[in-house]
Amino acid sequence: MASVTAAQASVPLAGVGATIAAQVKHIAFDLGYVAQCLCHPATPPADWGEVWRTVGRVSPSEWQAIQQELRTNYHHLNTLLANLSLWTTPANLSLAIALIAHAAYHLGEIRQALWLHQTHPSLTAP
Numbered sequence: 001m002a003s004v005t006a007a008q009a010s011v012p013l014a015g016v017g018a019t020i021a022a023q024v025k026h027i028a029f030d031l032g033y034v035a036q037c038l039c040h041p042a043t044p045p046a047d048w049g050e051v052w053r054t055v056g057r058v059s060p061s062e063w064q065a066i067q068q069e070l071r072t073n074y075h076h077l078n079t080l081l082a083n084l085s086l087w088t089t090p091a092n093l094s095l096a097i098a099l100i101a102h103a104a105y106h107l108g109e110i111r112q113a114l115w116l117h118q119t120h121p122s123l124t125a126p
Contacts, residue, residue: 001070004114006063010056013113020113022055025066027106031073034099038080038092 001024009021018026029051037043058066087093 001067004063004117006058006060008117009063009066010058011117012056013109013116017113018052018109019056019058020110021058021063021066022051023106023110023113024070025055026051027103028066028070028073030099030102030106031070031077034095035073035077035080037095038077041091 004020006021009024010019012019029046033043033046055066081096087096
């Protein structure tokens with residue numbers, strides 16, 4: 001991710017899909033939301049569409065902030081998951097399994113976008 005510029009992160013996949021910035025922001029949001037749910041089971045439902053509605057073209061500072069949010073939320077959730085007492089309820093286990101599948105899907109989207117940037121720059125030119 002460190003080698004991706006804000007301009008590259010701002011281009012929709014093949015001109016029509018979500019941007020890398022939106023994909024990364026979505027994963028960061030997901031990690032943070034799961035951590036919130038693990039700590040506070042009564043967490044209200046999330047607005048899963050907000051990122052897709054609000055994240056498109058990003059400035060270099062916005063791109064850096066999104067990447068930092070991802071790192072921060074990842075480390076926080078990783079610390080929570082290391083606490084074995086969280087694994088004692090079926091709901092928490094289900095949440096963790098859902099997170100793995102959901103993150104894997106979006107990481108695949110990011111990998112496709114990065115591949116397109118490298119192999120078909122005309123499709124991803126800012």
